[in-house]
Amino acid sequence: MLFNSWQFLIFFPTVVVLFFALPGRYRQALLLLASYYFYMCWKAEYLFLILVSTLIDYTAGILMGKTERLARRRLYLILSLLTNLGLLFTFKYFNFFNDSFRLLFRHFNLIYHVPALKVLLPVGISFYTFQTLSYTIDVYRGKKEPERNLVVFALYVAFFPQLVAGPIERSTRLLPQFYEKMEFDYERVKNGLLLMAWGFFKKVVIADRLAIYVNQVYGSPGDFSGPVLLLATYFFAFQIYCDFSGYSDIAIGAAQVMGYRLMLNFNRPYFSKSISEFWKRWHISLSSWFRDYLYIPLGGNRVARWRWYANLFIVFLVSGLWHGANWTFVVWGGLHGSYLLISIWTDGFRAFVRRKIGLEKHPALKKAIRVAFTFHLVLFSWIFFRAQSLTEALFIIRNIFSNWQWPALMTVPGFGLTEIIFAVASIFVMESVHLLQRGTAIRDLLGRQSTGLRWAVYFLLVMAILLFGAYDNSRAFIYFQF
Amino acid sequence: MKRLCLRILLLISAVVVSMLVVLAWPNRDHNHYLLAFWDKHAILESTPSPRIIIVGGSNTVFNFDSPWISAAMGMPVINMGLHAGLGLRFMLNEIRDEVDSADVILIVPEYAQFFRENIEGGRILTRLISLDPKATAYLSSYRQVLAVIKGMGLETRAKLLSLAGLAESPGVYRRDGFNPSGDLIGHERIAADVAALSRQAYEVSELANFNRRSVTEINRFTLSAQNRGAKVWLVFPAIPELNFDRDRINIANLAQRLDELLKIDVLCKPTDSVFPLARFYDTLYHLDPQGREEMSRRVVKALNPNFPKKRE
Numbered sequence: 001m002l003f004n005s006w007q008f009l010i011f012f013p014t015v016v017v018l019f020f021a022l023p024g025r026y027r028q029a030l031l032l033l034a035s036y037y038f039y040m041c042w043k044a045e046y047l048f049l050i051l052v053s054t055l056i057d058y059t060a061g062i063l064m065g066k067t068e069r070l071a072r073r074r075l076y077l078i079l080s081l082l083t084n085l086g087l088l089f090t091f092k093y094f095n096f097f098n099d100s101f102r103l104l105f106r107h108f109n110l111i112y113h114v115p116a117l118k119v120l121l122p123v124g125i126s127f128y129t130f131q132t133l134s135y136t137i138d139v140y141r142g143k144k145e146p147e148r149n150l151v152v153f154a155l156y157v158a159f160f161p162q163l164v165a166g167p168i169e170r171s172t173r174l175l176p177q178f179y180e181k182m183e184f185d186y187e188r189v190k191n192g193l194l195l196m197a198w199g200f201f202k203k204v205v206i207a208d209r210l211a212i213y214v215n216q217v218y219g220s221p222g223d224f225s226g227p228v229l230l231l232a233t234y235f236f237a238f239q240i241y242c243d244f245s246g247y248s249d250i251a252i253g254a255a256q257v258m259g260y261r262l263m264l265n266f267n268r269p270y271f272s273k274s275i276s277e278f279w280k281r282w283h284i285s286l287s288s289w290f291r292d293y294l295y296i297p298l299g300g301n302r303v304a305r306w307r308w309y310a311n312l313f314i315v316f317l318v319s320g321l322w323h324g325a326n327w328t329f330v331v332w333g334g335l336h337g338s339y340l341l342i343s344i345w346t347d348g349f350r351a352f353v354r355r356k357i358g359l360e361k362h363p364a365l366k367k368a369i370r371v372a373f374t375f376h377l378v379l380f381s382w383i384f385f386r387a388q389s390l391t392e393a394l395f396i397i398r399n400i401f402s403n404w405q406w407p408a409l410m411t412v413p414g415f416g417l418t419e420i421i422f423a424v425a426s427i428f429v430m431e432s433v434h435l436l437q438r439g440t441a442i443r444d445l446l447g448r449q450s451t452g453l454r455w456a457v458y459f460l461l462v463m464a465i466l467l468f469g470a471y472d473n474s475r476a477f478i479y480f481q482f
Numbered sequence: 483m484k485r486l487c488l489r490i491l492l493l494i495s496a497v498v499v500s501m502l503v504v505l506a507w508p509n510r511d512h513n514h515y516l517l518a519f520w521d522k523h524a525i526l527e528s529t530p531s532p533r534i535i536i537v538g539g540s541n542t543v544f545n546f547d548s549p550w551i552s553a554a555m556g557m558p559v560i561n562m563g564l565h566a567g568l569g570l571r572f573m574l575n576e577i578r579d580e581v582d583s584a585d586v587i588l589i590v591p592e593y594a595q596f597f598r599e600n601i602e603g604g605r606i607l608t609r610l611i612s613l614d615p616k617a618t619a620y621l622s623s624y625r626q627v628l629a630v631i632k633g634m635g636l637e638t639r640a641k642l643l644s645l646a647g648l649a650e651s652p653g654v655y656r657r658d659g660f661n662p663s664g665d666l667i668g669h670e671r672i673a674a675d676v677a678a679l680s681r682q683a684y685e686v687s688e689l690a691n692f693n694r695r696s697v698t699e700i701n702r703f704t705l706s707a708q709n710r711g712a713k714v715w716l717v718f719p720a721i722p723e724l725n726f727d728r729d730r731i732n733i734a735n736l737a738q739r740l741d742e743l744l745k746i747d748v749l750c751k752p753t754d755s756v757f758p759l760a761r762f763y764d765t766l767y768h769l770d771p772q773g774r775e776e777m778s779r780r781v782v783k784a785l786n787p788n789f790p791k792k793r794e
Binding site for chain 2: 190193216418458462468
């Protein structure tokens with residue numbers, strides 16, 4: 001079930017009304033059933049994978065809690081890791097590595113006969129696998145007591161607002177909340193709904209509109225000239241941000257309506273002044289997951305310098321691969337890793353240049369330059385992320401500055417000047433809101449305004465979603481494929 | 483919770499009322515393409531039977547030369563096509579009560595109209611009703627009403643743009659672009675953009691998405707027309723060679739399913755309606771004037787054996 005579907009429009013209010021109508025002891029079961037139904041709307045069979053993950057990790061947690069022996073605990077952890085990563089590998093990566101090996105063998109004229117698996121990628125498998133893994137690792141490390149209530153644990157794995165595209169929650173944060181008594185709180189519910197509406201605005205008004213342009217251009221880049229390729233790349237940067245952060249806003253808002261607090265997943269990432277800052281603001285739940293469960297176990301920065309650099313690079317490569325089973329994602333991750341390493345290596349030199357040209361005396365200008373530079377580094381990497389193959393990505397890079405004729409921008413079918421103006425204007429509205437909420441959340445800012453102004457904003461927001469959303473071809477959220 | 487529900491209800495009411503006000507705002511464009519709807523009904527009502535009535539979407543508007551078919555068959559031809567977005571059910575409802583005993587009806591649905599909910603129409607139905615609420619007379623199912631409601635957001639936006647003078651140029655899609663038989667002829671001197679055509683998407687869906695209601699509706703219409711003494715045929719729509727080849731299996735599956743379920747004969751099979759891309763005009767559904775001539779010739783050739791008396 002998509003958040004931006006008629007079904008969700010019926011499903012969500014029904015669940016909320018039942019949630020508050022039922023006594024507390026039944027709410028966990030209600031949410032679990034609702035979550036399973038939500039997931040089964042895609043492909044009912046794949047619920048089996050969630051059930052397997054749930055049972056394995058629940059049992060592993062319980063068994064780890066029963067023994068003090070490290071070797072035993074490690075054995076249970078390894079069993080959990082093997083099961084979860086095994087499922088992830090089978091459904092997401094097997095065909096990718098299989099194809100890569102086939103190409104490699106063919107290159108050396110060797111015979112390779114492993115057949116491809118005919119399986120569909122289960123929606124959200126990377127998200128719930130990482131969420132449940134964090135639980136077993138935390139239990140192993142002794143940071144979390146094993147969860148004994150199977151319903152609550154199953155709900156932690158499958159909680160529908162964040163099941164298919166995050167935020168990837170930690171057991172230490174989310175599990176205790178399922179035991180809290182959630183009362184109906186008008187302000188909280190209102191704020192949750194407002195956040196959902198903002199998420200819908202980002203998704204259907206901005207992301208889905210930009211998708212019309214981006215999909216056509218990146219679908220056949222050879223048909224378009226330089227300016228179109230460039231504009232499509234800019235559009236994709238905002239499309240993926242609005243798509244994913246829009247989903248996160250809806251997820252966080254939906255959970256908030258029922259009283260649950262999910263972690264912030266995006267914090268105005270395109271205002272970052274450096275790549276390291278970008279990764280503290282983009283998909284925060286994933287980057288912090290990699291920090292806690294991969295980077296630090298690898299040794300983090302408390303190792304020899306070369307090992308630190310290697311650790312950073314490995315984390316970004318794995319992060320790239322997490323996003324998709326394609327070399328384009330690996331290159332994307334590698335690019336970000338390289339950016340980070342180069343920024344570390346050139347830190348002193350860049351400070352020297354800034355001092356020499358007097359940029360330190362103009363902090364606002366310095367910040368603007370750094371934000372613009374970081375944004376364009378990220379933008380360049382998005383080409384690899386969006387392209388269907390490395391060949392196409394390189395084709396786009398080679399051709400992005402060729403055939404520069406402005407009227408060419410309007411050659412994408414179904415996306416004339418009016419559509420371009422709408423797209424740019426909606427991005428402008430969003431970024432203006434981002435600028436407004438630098439110090440205070442926009443909801444708090446809004447809460448201080450008069451009733452008339454607040455209602456005008458609500459009205460305009462709903463009208464914008466209904467009137468300016470792109471509904472012609474219902475689009476799934478990009479991050480579902482990861 | 484009561485307070486919240488009341489406020490949400492109030493907000494929804496404000497939004498709906500605002501949209502209705504915009505949609506009901508008097509239309510300034512009296513040359514709007516969809517207003518040809520009433521012109522076509524006027525032609526139908528004023529043309530005595532026997533006559534050939536062509537029913538379909540915009541494909542029929544571009545793909546038939548009614549005066550030529552009329553001359554070849556010896557009876558007047560009325561092209562009732564306008565837009566596939568009105569839905570197959572609506573198109574059939576339009577002429578159901580107008581059919582006379584000696585009439586010949588050619589139903590030319592788009593492939594898409596056999597799949598999913600396309601039989602019920604889409605936002606174009608909302609637009610037509612906002613232009614002239616009398617068109618609601620041809621709504622006969624709650625699904626059509628839902629389609630109208632679903633289209634309200636986008637149509638409110640289109641109306642706002644139109645009122646602000648920001649609507650995109652209608653090009654050849656104008657009420658005054660039709661000939662007296664209901665064919666669109668405004669594009670005859672404008673060259674087609676084949677490069678743009680090759681970028682367009684066109685897909686004949688898999689049988690899994692087949693909507694049986696489309697067949698039920700055609701059969702119901704046929705029974706009613708046959709009871710009045712009329713003849714009804716199905717004509718498959720024009721399709722570019724490339725797309726036909728790509729979706730060959732899906733098309734064959736659909737044709738077979740229709741053969742099993744439909745209670746009317748097929749006048750032009752899918753293979754009879756295949757054309758090279760160069761014969762299309764602005765979309766992969768609309769033929770250029772040369773393609774139109776060829777399609778009309780093929781239809782007349784298929785019709786002739788059924789009308790031996792006319793040929794004598």
